Amino acid sequence: MSARWITRWEPEDPGFWANEGRRTARRNLWLSVFAEHIGFAVWSLWxxxxxxxxxxxxxxxxxxQKFLLVSLVSLVGAVLRLPYGFAVTRFGGRTWTTMSALALLVPVVLAAVLMRRPETPLWALLLCAAVSGLGGGNFASSMxxxxxxxxxxxxxxxxxxNAGGGNLGVATVQLIGLAVLATAGAAHPELLPLLFVPALLLAAGLAHRRMDNLATNRTDYGAYRSAVRDRHCWTISLLYIGTFGSFIGFGFAFGLVLQNEFGKSPAQAAALTFLGxxxxxxxxxxxxRMADRFGGARVTAWSFLALAVGAGGVLAASAAGSFAAFxxxxxxxFVVTGLGNGSTYKMIPALYAARAESAVEAGADPAEARNQGRRLSGAVIAVSGAVGALGGVAINLAFRESYRHTxxxxxxxxxxxxxxxxCLAVTWAGYVRRPAAERPDRTAGARRPEPRPQPEPEPAVAERRA
Incomplete structure (x- = not known):
């Protein structure tokens, strides 16, 4: 099928899936991963x-001022996640992927022009950085x-x-930046954004020619209204601020911190920033996978404990002036933030699956209760993903104020x-110590406390079909 609106799509039908569904879905997946990866890289460009x-x-x-630039990029990308998620169901995946890739040509070309002019005023740089934030919305629309x-x-x-392929865009832009420094030197920063022009054109061209629009993919606004009234939506969002917010915030700030804490040159900083x-x-x-085995709440709690210990280790290394230890x-x-990202998202469908099973045990219709659980978990995944990205803004603003005042x-x-x-206290008190019948690391369908941790269900969708 050549990139039109698909009106009949039944992936749950084994025959349909085997004959044509799987092939079409995987083609759209790989092209979406590529476009999202480039979008994440442009988001991380600054x-x-x-x-x-x-x-x-x-x-x-x-x-x-530099931390203000990367904070603004993070903010715009976070704010656009929900509207981008709604837009793809309104315009279609093929259409929106093409449009969003072409839109990113504006910030990369503008960045190339401004980086050749050191006298550019701060307001112009901030405007360009804000437009680069469009790349952060691509994650939501792709998912x-x-x-x-x-x-x-x-x-x-x-x-x-899809999520992992997008996140890798942060490392990609930093590796390309290192390559530019190694070959052209620090005197030619405009080369970095210009290298993304052909990649964006390729992503847009492939999306237009080979992707499809799904007429059946619609936003369930009712699920969102229910989700935002659910306290778990906001506690999970708080936890995701701590995991994904730390990942994207540190990803944007790491190079600047190395420069300011240890006086490293652009090449020296870029040689290390991609690792995290x-x-x-x-x-x-x-x-x-660890959440499947041990339970999402337990892995998330251990992740926050490790992050706290890691923050203490960073303080000790900084006080000792040890660059290698730092x-x-x-x-x-960074590794622990990745573990926490995966485990926190795993908590969501398990929480609502357990709630659905409790409703079934109380006499509710099984199909209706489980469908409601899937709808809510999908909406909470979308909301927490958007809120969690705001953690990147907080990280960079905190660094800005710290350098400004101390x-x-x-x-x-x-x-x-x-x-x-x-976050550790919230996870422990709200999810680890709760009764097994309510705990989010309980397997859907379990009728009594399990003798040992069981796998959690796969994450529900970020959007539900109407």
Whole structure:
């Protein structure tokens, strides 16, 4: 089928799935992963461009102004997640993927122009950074689109692959930035954004020619209205601020921190910044698998404990002036954020599946209760994903204020440590210590406390079909 609206789509039908569904779904998945990966890279572009903004290159920006730039990028990307998720169900996956890829040509071309002019005023740089935030919305639209193509039994694999492929875009832009520094030097920062022009054109062209629009993929607004009235939506969002917010926030800030804490050059900082996002992206599926085995709440609680210990290790390394220890501990922190990302998302469908089973035991209609659980879990996944991305804004604003008032990062890191302990307490009190009949790491369908941890169901969709 050549990229039109598909009006009949029945992935739960084994015959349909085997004959034509699987092939079409996987084609759309791979093209969506590519487009989302490039979008994530453009979203992360300013985490590398700020490394080029040195006094030697003629730039006069202070550390707090640079952190303001990356904070704004994070903010726009986070705010756009929900509207992008709604847009893909309104315009179709093929159409919206093409449009959103072409829209990103504006920030990359504008960044190339501005980076050749060190005298560019801060307001112009902020405007360009804000437009780059469009790439952050691509994650939500891609997840919603791919969700509609796959049957329930394969959604976990498909959405996990889609999310991981997007997250890797952070490492990609940092590796390309390192390559630019190694070959052209710090005097040519405009080359970095320009390298994404052909990639965006390719992503848009492939999406237009080879992707499809699903007429059956519609936003369930009623589920969103119910989700935002559910306290678990906001407690899970708080936890996701701590995991994904830390991943994306540290991904944007790591290079700047290395420059300001240890006086590293752009090339020296870029040579290390990609390690954390790369390993953090790769560890996300592992976090999901660990949650399958041990329970999402338990893995999330251990992740926050490890993050608190890691923040303490970063403080100790900074106080000792040990660059090697500082980088090593920070990379471990990135890995733990990936584990926590996977386990936190695993908590959501298990929580609502357990609630549905409780309703069934109380006499509710099984099909209706379980369908309501899936609808709510999908909406909570979408809302928590958008709210969690705001954690990246908080991370960079905290670093900005810390450097502005104290000249170092330690005050911000103390704040992160305290927040991780708060998230640990919320996870432990709200989800680990609760009765087994209500605990989110209980397997759907269980009628009594299990003798040992059981696998959780795969994540529900970020959007539901009407």
């Amino acid at each position: 985490s590398v461009l700020v490394l080029f903004m040195t006094p030697e290159a003629g730039f006069t920006l202070t550390p707090d 919603v689109n791919i969700n509609g193509f796959f049957p329930e039994r394969e959604k976990g694999w498909a959405l996990g692959l 996002p790369l390993l953090g992206s790769l560890s996300r599926p592992l976090g999901g 980088v090593a501990v920070f990379v471990v922190v 000249g170092g990062a330690s005050a911000a890191i103390v704040g992160f440590l305290a927040f991780y302990l708060l």
